[in-house]
Amino acid sequence: MQLTISEIAKCLGVPERTVRRWIRQGRLPVQRIGEEYSFSQAALERWARERNLSFFPPRVDRASQQTPELEDLQTVMRRGGVFYELAADDLRSALRAAADSIPGLETAEREDLYQRLLAREQLASTGIGKGVAIPHPRNPSGNTTKRSLITTCFLKNPVDFNAVDQQPVFVMFVLLSPSVKTHLHLLSRLTYCVRDDDFVAFLKTRPAPADFFERIARLEEQLVSAGY
Amino acid sequence: MDRIKPWLKLTRWRFFRLDDRLLLILIAVIVGNCSGLSAVALNTSIDAMVEWLQPLRHYWWAFLLPAAGAAASSIFLEKIVREGAGHGVPEVIYAVSRYGGLLRFRSSFTRLISSCLTIGSGGSAGPEAPVVISGAAIGSTIARKFGLNERQRVTLVGCGAAGAISAIFNAPIAGMVFAVEVILGEWTTLNIIPIAIAAVSGTEISRILMGNRIAFTHQVFNIDFIDIAASVGLGILAAAASILLTRLLRGMSSLCSRTGGPTWLRAALGGCVVGAMGLALPDVLGEGYHTTRLMIHGLYAPGVTLVFILLMAKILATSLTLGWGGSGGIFAPCLAIGSILGLTFQRALMALWPGANMASEGCFALLGMAGLISGMLQAPLTGIFLIVEITGGWEVILPLIIISVISTTVCHYFEPASFYLKELIDHGHLLRPGTDARVLTDLSVPELLEKDCIVVSPTMRLGEFVDIVKISHRNYFPVEDPETGEFLGMVYLDDVRPYLFNPAMYDAVVIEEIMDTDVETVHPDDDLPDVLRRMDEKRLFSMPVVSNNRFRGMISKATLLDRYRRELAVQTS
Numbered sequence: 178m179q180l181t182i183s184e185i186a187k188c189l190g191v192p193e194r195t196v197r198r199w200i201r202q203g204r205l206p207v208q209r210i211g212e213e214y215s216f217s218q219a220a221l222e223r224w225a226r227e228r229n230l231s232f233f234p235p236r237v238d239r240a241s242q243q244t245p246e247l248e249d250l251q252t253v254m255r256r257g258g259v260f261y262e263l264a265a266d267d268l269r270s271a272l273r274a275a276a277d278s279i280p281g282l283e284t285a286e287r288e289d290l291y292q293r294l295l296a297r298e299q300l301a302s303t304g305i306g307k308g309v310a311i312p313h314p315r316n317p318s319g320n321t322t323k324r325s326l327i328t329t330c331f332l333k334n335p336v337d338f339n340a341v342d343q344q345p346v347f348v349m350f351v352l353l354s355p356s357v358k359t360h361l362h363l364l365s366r367l368t369y370c371v372r373d374d375d376f377v378a379f380l381k382t383r384p385a386p387a388d389f390f391e392r393i394a395r396l397e398e399q400l401v402s403a404g405y
Numbered sequence: 406m407d408r409i410k411p412w413l414k415l416t417r418w419r420f421f422r423l424d425d426r427l428l429l430i431l432i433a434v435i436v437g438n439c440s441g442l443s444a445v446a447l448n449t450s451i452d453a454m455v456e457w458l459q460p461l462r463h464y465w466w467a468f469l470l471p472a473a474g475a476a477a478s479s480i481f482l483e484k485i486v487r488e489g490a491g492h493g494v495p496e497v498i499y500a501v502s503r504y505g506g507l508l509r510f511r512s513s514f515t516r517l518i519s520s521c522l523t524i525g526s527g528g529s530a531g532p533e534a535p536v537v538i539s540g541a542a543i544g545s546t547i548a549r550k551f552g553l554n555e556r557q558r559v560t561l562v563g564c565g566a567a568g569a570i571s572a573i574f575n576a577p578i579a580g581m582v583f584a585v586e587v588i589l590g591e592w593t594t595l596n597i598i599p600i601a602i603a604a605v606s607g608t609e610i611s612r613i614l615m616g617n618r619i620a621f622t623h624q625v626f627n628i629d630f631i632d633i634a635a636s637v638g639l640g641i642l643a644a645a646a647s648i649l650l651t652r653l654l655r656g657m658s659s660l661c662s663r664t665g666g667p668t669w670l671r672a673a674l675g676g677c678v679v680g681a682m683g684l685a686l687p688d689v690l691g692e693g694y695h696t697t698r699l700m701i702h703g704l705y706a707p708g709v710t711l712v713f714i715l716l717m718a719k720i721l722a723t724s725l726t727l728g729w730g731g732s733g734g735i736f737a738p739c740l741a742i743g744s745i746l747g748l749t750f751q752r753a754l755m756a757l758w759p760g761a762n763m764a765s766e767g768c769f770a771l772l773g774m775a776g777l778i779s780g781m782l783q784a785p786l787t788g789i790f791l792i793v794e795i796t797g798g799w800e801v802i803l804p805l806i807i808i809s810v811i812s813t814t815v816c817h818y819f820e821p822a823s824f825y826l827k828e829l830i831d832h833g834h835l836l837r838p839g840t841d842a843r844v845l846t847d848l849s850v851p852e853l854l855e856k857d858c859i860v861v862s863p864t865m866r867l868g869e870f871v872d873i874v875k876i877s878h879r880n881y882f883p884v885e886d887p888e889t890g891e892f893l894g895m896v897y898l899d900d901v902r903p904y905l906f907n908p909a910m911y912d913a914v915v916i917e918e919i920m921d922t923d924v925e926t927v928h929p930d931d932d933l934p935d936v937l938r939r940m941d942e943k944r945l946f947s948m949p950v951v952s953n954n955r956f957r958g959m960i961s962k963a964t965l966l967d968r969y970r971r972e973l974a975v976q977t978s
Contacts, residue, residue: 195848
């Protein structure tokens with residue numbers, strides 16, 4: 178396979194200028210016919226291997242550059258689902274109920290998730306105030322979910338979460354995500370929504386899923402225009 | 406004509422593109438032959454000139470001959486072909502270090518003519534260095550004609566030097582070793598094979614044209630243990646003589662540069678003094694091979710005192726000729742001085758211990774030659790092989806090795822840089838392959854540029870700047886005038902970090918107030934070793950690159966390390 182100078186520069190991770198100098202100095206294996214240069218990928222790979230240099234062909238390079246698109250809040254919340262009237266009288270039973278509600282998990286996974294949510298609560302409360310909590314495991318890399326999800330759980334009776342403002346929690350957003358990056362992205366959007374007092378008042382009305390998602394979509398539009 | 410032109414361009418011949426190594430070997434044959442021819446040409450013309458001037462030697466004004474020769478060579482170099490003075494070898498090493506062996510075509514004949522004028526008229530200098538630069542320039546020119554790359558060109562420059570030395574001494578191994586040890590400083594299979602081929606073809610061409618004659622015919626010497634012991638003493642003396650010659654040469658050229666007047670007049674002045682010395686001691690004149698030959702054969706009659714005077718006179722004459730602007734090399738004078746030194750040493754020892762069973766004075770003359778060559782050039786292998794080959798005798802090899810290494814070591818102690826390399830090292834021009842200096846010189850500032858910096862404008866408020874910080878990957882933000890594009894200064898995140906979290910300041914502060922205007926900057930043409938030294942001095946990790954008042958990018962040690970490693974891996978294999 179024949180490569181161009183700019184492709185070689187990308188494969189070797191050096192500027193084109195360096196590749197040109199190497200050719201001029203006779204350090205790169207090139208075939209020169211008249212004024213034209215030609216490079217064979219196999220020869221270059223062998224050359225790089227002999228010198229302990231890394232050589233990544235361009236196709237692999239392009240694939241690794243594609244980072245997965247960050248999903249928006251609404252999609253992730255729809256995936257997690259909304260649950261109402263969860264019966265719980267303390268932190269543990271609330272977390273247990275939440276872990277049982279999350280769709281698409283095996284029984285063993287639910288127990289494991291509960292333990293990890295609990296461990297995170299013991300470290301510091303996820304009750305962020307105004308009666309809202311965002312329980313999540315300590316380390317996202319332990320999650321079995323391949324795609325992030327947020328499950329919204331409205332509690333029957335408010336439960337003491339030892340929140341920052343000591344208010345009992347009436348709604349939990351359980352956040353599971355496969356990587357730190359998506360975790361931070363979703364957490365930042367979610368906290369932005371909860372900062373809005375109107376939204377918290379809206380939550381207290383225990384809205385139906387359709388209204389709830391519609392409200393989230395509106396908030397998210399504001400949020401994107403604000404540069405989040 | 407248009408139809409012929411493409412054929413004239415050798416680079417288009419597919420035949421030559423079959424295999425690079427084969428091509429290089431074929432070209433090496435051509436280069437070796439050409440440099441051999443130039444060696445033969447110089448030798449023949451010096452002989453002719455000496456013979457032609459012989460009848461004039463008896464007149465009282467004969468001392469003006471070396472003056473006229475030196476002046477003529479100086480005028481020729483300076484006014485007609487516009488080349489620097491100097492004997493050639495450092496220029497070749499410089500070209501190899503800095504310009505990938507690029508030499509001008511005219512260098513292939515200019516030094517031949519000028520050194521012929523100097524030496525033929527009686528100046529004390531050698532024809533080897535001019536032949537070396539001539540061969541090297543031929544190699545470089547041929548490499549250019551074939552469109553070869555720098556590495557191959559450097560090899561061909563080495564081929565030219567090897568062919569030249571091989572041809573002039575009829576000594577192929579010495580030619581090879583000289584090219585590798587002195588000129589290239591790199592011993593790889595890639596360059597040794599073409600160089601060997603060139604040495605063979607250079608030697609062969611001189612044998613065809615001038616006969617297979619050995620410069621100093623073979624003598625049988627009986628070497629005893631006592632001679633090996635004595636060679637230690639001779640080694641130290643040879644080192645002393647080398648140091649004396651080196652310092653005198655340097656002292657003479659600095660004295661000469663302080664003396665006013667045109668160059669040719671100064672060269673004539675030096676030549677005049679040499680000529681005057683030649684009236685009393687004719688043996689100091691010329692390259693001195695005749696005297697050397699007599700000494701090796703044990704036929705040199707004058708007593709020990711006279712020989713000692715001759716030794717000093719020859720050293721002085723050489724430094725006068727070369728230091729004051731004559732043209733030629735130090736190879737032949739070294740051989741002459743060395744043989745005189747060896748002779749003096751042996752005669753002095755014989756006078757002290759008359760009964761000692763020592764080898765003949767011819768043998769010590771040989772050893773002295775090796776000692777001087779090794780000391781001046783600080784190239785022990787060249788000295789050893791040259792003497793073995795030009796005398797055709799292997800039995801002297803043991804004391805030869807001893808004297809060469811002692812002389813080199815002692816000289817290195819007093820003069821860390823050899824005569825050829827001193828000036829290059831002083832100016833930082835000696836870049837041997839695989840060294841730190843070589844790697845840093847090959848990498849340039851534009852190759853290390855990091856261009857992913859976000860440029861900010863001086864009127865931007867801190868609040869806007871915070872938004873820029875959010876999306877930036879870097880801790881440095883160049884400030885540019887939005888209208889003229891002029892570089893105004895830098896904002897370092899470390900300096901402003903505490904204020905970024907104070908929203909009260911977001912509208913109160915603009916970039917102009919927080920930017921650093923007194924920034925250490927780098928120009929794209931700056932030398933990397935310099936840039937690194939400045940970074941170390943100021944304890945900086947990265948610096949902005951600015952040219953024409955425009956910001957071009959950042960240069961940082963992190964990128965440098967990455968590129969340095971790659972460069973080293975590429976260069977050392």
